[in-house]
Amino acid sequence: MVKIGILGLGTVGTGTVQILRDPVGRHHLLQSIEIQRVGVKSIDKPRAVDLPSELVTTDLDSIVSDPDIDIIVELMGGIEPARSLMLKAIAHGKHIVTANKAVIAKFGDEIFTAANQAGVYVMLEAAVGGGIPVIQPLKQSLGVNRIQRITGIINGTTNYILTRMTVEGGEFADILADAQKLGYAEADPTADVDGLDAGDKIAILASLAFGGRIKRDDVYCEGIRKISATDIAYADKLNFVIKLLAIAERVESGGVSVRVHPTFVPKDRPLATVNGVYNAILVEGEPLGQVMLFGPGAGAGATASAVVSDILAIVGVMQTNSSHEDAVNSPNTSLHPLLSCSHSHYSEMAPLSSLRSSFYVRFLCIDVPGVIGKLGTCFGEHHVSIESIVQTGFQGDRAEIVVVTHEVSEGDFESALAEIRGLDSIASIPSIVRVL
Amino acid sequence: MVKIGILGLGTVGTGTVQILRDPVGRHHLLQSIEIQRVGVKSIDKPRAVDLPSELVTTDLDSIVSDPDIDIIVELMGGIEPARSLMLKAIAHGKHIVTANKAVIAKFGDEIFTAANQAGVYVMLEAAVGGGIPVIQPLKQSLGVNRIQRITGIINGTTNYILTRMTVEGGEFADILADAQKLGYAEADPTADVDGLDAGDKIAILASLAFGGRIKRDDVYCEGIRKISATDIAYADKLNFVIKLLAIAERVESGGVSVRVHPTFVPKDRPLATVNGVYNAILVEGEPLGQVMLFGPGAGAGATASAVVSDILAIVGVMQTNSSHEDAVNSPNTSLHPLLSCSHSHYSEMAPLSSLRSSFYVRFLCIDVPGVIGKLGTCFGEHHVSIESIVQTGFQGDRAEIVVVTHEVSEGDFESALAEIRGLDSIASIPSIVRVL
Numbered sequence: 001m002v003k004i005g006i007l008g009l010g011t012v013g014t015g016t017v018q019i020l021r022d023p024v025g026r027h028h029l030l031q032s033i034e035i036q037r038v039g040v041k042s043i044d045k046p047r048a049v050d051l052p053s054e055l056v057t058t059d060l061d062s063i064v065s066d067p068d069i070d071i072i073v074e075l076m077g078g079i080e081p082a083r084s085l086m087l088k089a090i091a092h093g094k095h096i097v098t099a100n101k102a103v104i105a106k107f108g109d110e111i112f113t114a115a116n117q118a119g120v121y122v123m124l125e126a127a128v129g130g131g132i133p134v135i136q137p138l139k140q141s142l143g144v145n146r147i148q149r150i151t152g153i154i155n156g157t158t159n160y161i162l163t164r165m166t167v168e169g170g171e172f173a174d175i176l177a178d179a180q181k182l183g184y185a186e187a188d189p190t191a192d193v194d195g196l197d198a199g200d201k202i203a204i205l206a207s208l209a210f211g212g213r214i215k216r217d218d219v220y221c222e223g224i225r226k227i228s229a230t231d232i233a234y235a236d237k238l239n240f241v242i243k244l245l246a247i248a249e250r251v252e253s254g255g256v257s258v259r260v261h262p263t264f265v266p267k268d269r270p271l272a273t274v275n276g277v278y279n280a281i282l283v284e285g286e287p288l289g290q291v292m293l294f295g296p297g298a299g300a301g302a303t304a305s306a307v308v309s310d311i312l313a314i315v316g317v318m319q320t321n322s323s324h325e326d327a328v329n330s331p332n333t334s335l336h337p338l339l340s341c342s343h344s345h346y347s348e349m350a351p352l353s354s355l356r357s358s359f360y361v362r363f364l365c366i367d368v369p370g371v372i373g374k375l376g377t378c379f380g381e382h383h384v385s386i387e388s389i390v391q392t393g394f395q396g397d398r399a400e401i402v403v404v405t406h407e408v409s410e411g412d413f414e415s416a417l418a419e420i421r422g423l424d425s426i427a428s429i430p431s432i433v434r435v436l
Numbered sequence: 437m438v439k440i441g442i443l444g445l446g447t448v449g450t451g452t453v454q455i456l457r458d459p460v461g462r463h464h465l466l467q468s469i470e471i472q473r474v475g476v477k478s479i480d481k482p483r484a485v486d487l488p489s490e491l492v493t494t495d496l497d498s499i500v501s502d503p504d505i506d507i508i509v510e511l512m513g514g515i516e517p518a519r520s521l522m523l524k525a526i527a528h529g530k531h532i533v534t535a536n537k538a539v540i541a542k543f544g545d546e547i548f549t550a551a552n553q554a555g556v557y558v559m560l561e562a563a564v565g566g567g568i569p570v571i572q573p574l575k576q577s578l579g580v581n582r583i584q585r586i587t588g589i590i591n592g593t594t595n596y597i598l599t600r601m602t603v604e605g606g607e608f609a610d611i612l613a614d615a616q617k618l619g620y621a622e623a624d625p626t627a628d629v630d631g632l633d634a635g636d637k638i639a640i641l642a643s644l645a646f647g648g649r650i651k652r653d654d655v656y657c658e659g660i661r662k663i664s665a666t667d668i669a670y671a672d673k674l675n676f677v678i679k680l681l682a683i684a685e686r687v688e689s690g691g692v693s694v695r696v697h698p699t700f701v702p703k704d705r706p707l708a709t710v711n712g713v714y715n716a717i718l719v720e721g722e723p724l725g726q727v728m729l730f731g732p733g734a735g736a737g738a739t740a741s742a743v744v745s746d747i748l749a750i751v752g753v754m755q756t757n758s759s760h761e762d763a764v765n766s767p768n769t770s771l772h773p774l775l776s777c778s779h780s781h782y783s784e785m786a787p788l789s790s791l792r793s794s795f796y797v798r799f800l801c802i803d804v805p806g807v808i809g810k811l812g813t814c815f816g817e818h819h820v821s822i823e824s825i826v827q828t829g830f831q832g833d834r835a836e837i838v839v840v841t842h843e844v845s846e847g848d849f850e851s852a853l854a855e856i857r858g859l860d861s862i863a864s865i866p867s868i869v870r871v872l
Contacts, residue, residue: 301723
């Protein structure tokens with residue numbers, strides 16, 4: 001039997017215990033797994049699973065140092081004490097399975113360095129895309145390709161909000177409030193709506209796809225707070241939907257770009273049809289072409305499915321390598337090269353200004369007769385080629401003008417915009433959204 | 437170095453060689469793989485890859501018995517000599533990677549029994565869904581779920597034809613002829629358009645999903661020859677598209693149903709948006725929910741990507757287990773339980789008549805005034821509950837009547853139809869299509 005210790009018994013922890021204690025009809029290897037200890041904050045809290053009391057403890061330190069335990073399953077979330085407990089478990093020669101994207105995105109280098117030294121695995125399928133198998137395919141089957149780009153809808157809360165804004169025509173603040181009431185958004189929605197959660201996840205995917213670590217601070221994150229019903233309506237008129245995309249790509253001029261921002265997505269693209277809390281990850285590689293993986297991005301069952309699949313992957317390797325006891329405790333073990341993450345260098349990052357993008361920009365203007373000429377001149381002087389400028393109507397006494405650019409240098413676009421912001425006739429620039 | 441022998445140098449074989457000989461920017465493990473021999477039918481045929489002449493041979497037997505070779509990559513297609521060569525290679529203790537769905541669907545029991553005895557792997561990611569990772573996720577990450585159903589669009593040729601019929605409104609025969617001209621359909625299209633290729637593939641998926649072997653003869657296969665422009669137009673009017681679905685599911689009354697047939701798919705389902713030569717596989721499991729995997733179902737690059745990912749998976753295990761030499765040659769080897777297929781019993785099959793389905797039926801009738809009543813009576817007497825009967829127009833002097841049933845027993849529906857066929861007022865029944 002392989003013995004596991006679980007840290008955290010929230011919804012995902014409970015889902016994980018439920019799968020492990022009900023193995024019939026699932027992979028036969030699940031029957032070789034035994035839950036040794038479960039660590040919780042409060043013993044007395046009522047639980048959806050009925051665990052023998054001797055299994056449950058509030059002493060998390062005793063779990064990560066328990067000599068009988070082979071695998072620690074970290075499902076507490078948050079940075080601390082998750083990070084310290086994982087490091088301690090690694091120091092005790094235990095493999096790690098985690099759903100904690102934040103701690104991996106921010107302290108992945110520390111954790112993987114320690115794990116590689118200790119000869120243990122750190123598995124994180126559940127950290128990205130809930131139940132969608134994406135981490136393991138990237139390590140393994142998709143990894144034979146030269147990955148060019150990963151484009152993901154990997155935050156369910158923002159996709160739920162944008163989908164409702166599209167379907168109902170409502171404003172961001174109202175739908176966020178309703179999503180909070182319904183449990184689709186947290187009381188503090190920052191991590192989701194400002195793109196930080198998606199940033200954590202795309203940093204992890206980029207690291208796997210391009211074989212180099214990614215500094216979390218190098219990931220550009222722009223959320224959806226500024227998207228208004230007006231923008232959604234314009235997008236629709238132009239045959240687009242607005243999605244919060246997380247993108248990791250090799251840039252032609254060199255380096256890797258990893259970023260999160262709202263994006264106009266043409267309605268006929270597969271990603272445009274991903275609605276509600278669903279997630280999707282589009283992987284483009286050579287010679288593969290495009291593969292899209294789609295499914296529930298969150299939820300107890302889906303996430304627990306990914307957690308247990310990671311436990312299974314470790315158990316599979318342990319059972320193949322018959323000298324398992326030695327293997328786990330020796331730093332010289334040859335780890336399975338399709339499960340471990342052995343790269344230790346950092347990917348070279350391409351600055352945002354080196355990218356080329358198309359933009360949708362909405363201006364509110366004072367001096368209508370002259371303003372279109374001024375906008376055209378400003379953009380032109382900065383080599384920003386324009387596809388269309390349309391005066392679309394009025395918001396109060398401000399004339400509304402929508403500009404869509406061709407694909408231009410982000411740097412040039414920024415310079416043009418800086419100059420335009422200084423024009424007397426421009427009252428404000430309520431929205432700037434990239435176009436796929 | 438792990439040494440491989442490749443049987444067949446067609447488009448997929450060529451694509452495989454191209455990936456292996458150009459490893460930079462791909463998984464680092466590819467650099468541990470060496471092509472030892474390549475077997476072809478004709479030495480002199482011009483090739484897209486330039487291989488040293490000492491690597492290429494027409495003596496395929498010498499490859500499968502070459503003591504230096506660890507893995508045989510079978511990319512010849514067809515039943516023989518592929519089957520015999522694979523068995524011979526297994527007898528020589530070699531692992532197998534194959535893209536050959538036909539030989540696995542028909543002789544999988546023989547091949548897997550031999551492989552399990554010899555302690556070698558038979559890998560077949562490329563046999564289903566081209567470059568889409570589906571076999572390995574089913575063995576591994578998705579396998580922790582109780583799989584309830586797999587629904588696939590897994591034949592690119594028929595999906596291409598149905599998509600063009602939907603977009604252009606053309607008839608099956610004309611579009612098939614054009615598809616043959618363009619290389620999207622074979623000169624002999626039987627395996628594709630009669631659902632046999634999809635039948636081979638769904639048999640493989642069902643075997644993995646439900647952990648029991650599937651007799652290929654037990655897979656019900658109905659193709660798309662009878663689908664007419666008229667049916668496509670009715671489907672559209674009713675808010676459906678017609679897709680050739682391959683379905684494997686656990687049936688409530690017991691057993692497993694594995695079948696291929698054209699199906700009305702509601703337009704708002706993810707599978708309805710899968711067009712052209714693309715493939716998609718929808719996996720439903722507990723507690724996961726629905727995951728859909730989407731991508732190119734064929735083509736040299738996509739299929740070669742899957743072939744090389746299988747080679748990589750074997751190399752990964754070989755490099756983890758340091759006592760590899762012994763392992764390969766000993767029947768007592770513990771195979772990696774997430775790569776091997778160890779089940780040897782057959783799944784209990786549910787007969788088609790035990791299923792419940794909705795049906796769309798189009799009748800051409802002689803005696804219009806009385807016929808709707810007669811149809812209603814006949815269906816009613818056989819417990820077939822009807823959602824709608826509509827006389828939709830005329831084809832020549834025949835009145836066209838379209839019936840859509842509720843979900844009914846397939847057996848009851850068949851009995852009703854047998855009686856209806858005997859009615860004087862029914863001239864013909866041009867189409868019967870199941871409704872999802």
